Amino acid sequence: MRIETSVRAVASPAAPPLSRPKGLWALLVIVVAMAALPLIASTYTLTLMVPFFGFAIALLGFNLLFGYTGLLSFGHAMFLGVGAYATAVLTSKLGVRSFELVLLTAIAVSALIALPVGYLCVRYTRIFFGMLTLAFGMLFHSILFKFYGLTGGDQGMRVVRPLLFGMDSAGGKTAFLTGPFYYYALGLLAVLGFVMWRIVRSPFGLHLQAIRENAQKASYLGVQVSRTRLAAFVISAIYGAVGGAILAVSIGLADPEMVYWTQSGNLVFMAVLGGSGSFVGPVIGGLAFVLLHDSVMAATQYWRFVMGAILVLLVIFFPRGIAGIAGDVVARFRKGS
Amino acid sequence: MAALLAAHGVSKSYGAFQALRDVSLSISDGEFISIVGPNGAGKSTLVHVLTGLLKPTAGHVHFHGANIAGIGPVELARRGMARGFQLVNIFPALTVRETLAVAAASRLKRIANPFRSLTRDREVRADVEEVADIFNLRHRLDQPASALSQGEKKLLDVASAFALKPQLILIDEPTSGVSTGDKHSIMELLVTAARKAGVRGIIQVEHDMDLVARYSDRIIALQGGAVLANEPPATFFRDPALIAAVVGTRPPSVPHKSAAEARPC
Numbered sequence: 001m002r003i004e005t006s007v008r009a010v011a012s013p014a015a016p017p018l019s020r021p022k023g024l025w026a027l028l029v030i031v032v033a034m035a036a037l038p039l040i041a042s043t044y045t046l047t048l049m050v051p052f053f054g055f056a057i058a059l060l061g062f063n064l065l066f067g068y069t070g071l072l073s074f075g076h077a078m079f080l081g082v083g084a085y086a087t088a089v090l091t092s093k094l095g096v097r098s099f100e101l102v103l104l105t106a107i108a109v110s111a112l113i114a115l116p117v118g119y120l121c122v123r124y125t126r127i128f129f130g131m132l133t134l135a136f137g138m139l140f141h142s143i144l145f146k147f148y149g150l151t152g153g154d155q156g157m158r159v160v161r162p163l164l165f166g167m168d169s170a171g172g173k174t175a176f177l178t179g180p181f182y183y184y185a186l187g188l189l190a191v192l193g194f195v196m197w198r199i200v201r202s203p204f205g206l207h208l209q210a211i212r213e214n215a216q217k218a219s220y221l222g223v224q225v226s227r228t229r230l231a232a233f234v235i236s237a238i239y240g241a242v243g244g245a246i247l248a249v250s251i252g253l254a255d256p257e258m259v260y261w262t263q264s265g266n267l268v269f270m271a272v273l274g275g276s277g278s279f280v281g282p283v284i285g286g287l288a289f290v291l292l293h294d295s296v297m298a299a300t301q302y303w304r305f306v307m308g309a310i311l312v313l314l315v316i317f318f319p320r321g322i323a324g325i326a327g328d329v330v331a332r333f334r335k336g337s
Numbered sequence: 338m339a340a341l342l343a344a345h346g347v348s349k350s351y352g353a354f355q356a357l358r359d360v361s362l363s364i365s366d367g368e369f370i371s372i373v374g375p376n377g378a379g380k381s382t383l384v385h386v387l388t389g390l391l392k393p394t395a396g397h398v399h400f401h402g403a404n405i406a407g408i409g410p411v412e413l414a415r416r417g418m419a420r421g422f423q424l425v426n427i428f429p430a431l432t433v434r435e436t437l438a439v440a441a442a443s444r445l446k447r448i449a450n451p452f453r454s455l456t457r458d459r460e461v462r463a464d465v466e467e468v469a470d471i472f473n474l475r476h477r478l479d480q481p482a483s484a485l486s487q488g489e490k491k492l493l494d495v496a497s498a499f500a501l502k503p504q505l506i507l508i509d510e511p512t513s514g515v516s517t518g519d520k521h522s523i524m525e526l527l528v529t530a531a532r533k534a535g536v537r538g539i540i541q542v543e544h545d546m547d548l549v550a551r552y553s554d555r556i557i558a559l560q561g562g563a564v565l566a567n568e569p570p571a572t573f574f575r576d577p578a579l580i581a582a583v584v585g586t587r588p589p590s591v592p593h594k595s596a597a598e599a600r601p602c
């Protein structure tokens with residue numbers, strides 16, 4: 001019964017992300033593919049990829065909360081907004097064009113907002129957490145409209161092209177977005193992806209998963225439930241703000257639409273589409289969403305209907321998302337070989 | 338010898354209903370105490386009060402001489418008290434290794450830095466494997482808790498409490514819902530584990546009189562929230578009226594020390 005080593009080598013079915021490094025490999029594959037994409041893809045495709053990088057970063061944060069901690073936020077677009085409006089205010093109102101400074105500001109502001117908001121929200125779970133975050137998201141959206149003079153209300157707020165590492169670039173907007181900014185945003189995704197990988201595989205990340213699985217039991221094993229949840233909330237807000245800053249630059253605008261609750265819904269959609277149960281799933285979901293959105297919108301005016309139908313089918317037939325399907329395919333392939 | 342844990346005149350009411358009446362008890366170094374009593378006698382309530390989950394309506398509970406009323410589970414764990422639950426209480430999707438690592442990581446204070454590697458943490462790993470060895474869970478280390486058998490789940494619940502390296506451990510019916518054969522092996526493991534892990538005291542709630550007779554140093558019988566008896570098994574099992582009161586509505590077993598020893602396990 002106890003021939004440990006041999007049994008252990010064979011028996012490790014469906015291990016969660018923590019025990020296997022495949023999530024990092026998958027992320028690396030995506031990053032390398034994206035780095036090579038400018039060699040083959042059209043300019044149009046490349047302009048689609050920049051928002052994908054923004055969403056991917058935001059989704060890595062979103063999923064720390066959703067997939068790992070078990071808290072489904074319906075207000076996460078708020079933090080996209082924090083990043084976007086920080087970018088707009090700094091570049092167009094305050095004349096600060098260094099994107100590094102913009103990012104640092106976005107990070108600081110999002111953390112400052114996430115602390116009190118998170119402090120209130122993480123005391124609740126399930127639908128109550130979702131409703132509270134939704135409410136805060138709506139509140140934030142309405143505040144944007146209240147301060148029309150600063151934020152431009154529904155007009156949004158222009159974003160001036162930022163300096164990357166202090167350097168301006170020649171050429172038009174498209175050249176900037178598909179050239180230097182493309183690689184800059186991709187680099188951010190790679191770095192923040194690696195950092196998130198470290199986080200989810202740390203003892204802290206393990207405590208998050210223990211909280212998701214059984215908060216009461218976790219507390220008796222010394223897990224500081226509220227404090228750990230709050231830390232996850234703040235980290236995910238920071239990732240959201242960085243993603244939002246990238247989105248704002250790619251659109252050239254801090255758009256109130258980006259903060260609206262439907263955008264929070266899109267984040268949930270992307271995470272579920274890709275599979276919130278795996279590390280890289282939401283990133284894949286972000287890519288799939290951007291491509292789907294683009295092609296479905298080009299093909300039919302009923303794109304919302306088509307996207308909704310896809311979500312329904314997915315939840316019913318493939319609850320583990322694209323990453324889950326891919327995992328099954330890989331597993332079957334391995335078994336066959 | 339100073340008591341590890343002591344309750345003085347503890348009462349607990351749920352609204353108008355009094356679940357515990359003036360309960361006093363203490364456990365000292367090296368003791369294995371069983372709490373017995375019919376359904377609804379207040380056993381779980383007593384465990385909740387002893388572990389600070391519930392505040393007593395009157396009286397107080399001291400652990401290492403300090404009042405523990407309302408200190409909360411995290412602080413309790415830090416001070417060296419751990420508990421298991423009456424119903425199976427696990428992290429279904431986490432592997433056995435991860436489950437044990439949750440406790441080891443809190444005990445070794447690994448949480449402040451969210452970038453710290455868990456997989457390369459030798460101390461956590463050693464802790465985890467030590468506890469897994471004690472509870473015969475080593476061959477299960479990389480399987481999700483949900484894939485374990487019922488008995489193994491109970492074991493994992495208890496093992497994770499042991500991974501805190503507590504001085505005192507309280508377990509509410511460690512063998513409930515487990516087949517008779519497994520019950521004995523769980524008990525054996527518990528006692529061995531306590532010895533190996535340096536646990537200084539065990540308080541368990543147990544219905545199975547065979548197990549109680551066999552493993553306890555002292556038996557505390559509750560009835561209607563009050564202490565009916567507090568004595569070693571040798572005297573406890575000499576009193577048929579007491580046994581009848583404790584077994585309550587449950588089918589009578591053969592709570593006889595020699596009989597228990599004759600039973601194969």
Ligand SMILES: Nc1ncnc2c1ncn2[C@@H]1O[C@H](COP(=O)(O)OP(=O)(O)OP(=O)(O)O)[C@@H](O)[C@H]1O
Nearest residue numbers: 351354356374375376377378379380381382383423
């Ligand atoms: N939260 C509560 N609110 C009100 N009454 C409660 C509560 N918890 C327990 N009780 C009552 O207190 C009494 C003691 O309950 P307790 O769970 O401590 O009994 P027990 O001895 O553990 O029983 P069992 O053998 O069924 O586990 C019971 O009558 C129960 O109905």
Ligand SMILES: [Mg+2]
Nearest residue numbers: 380381382423
């Ligand atoms: Mg009980």
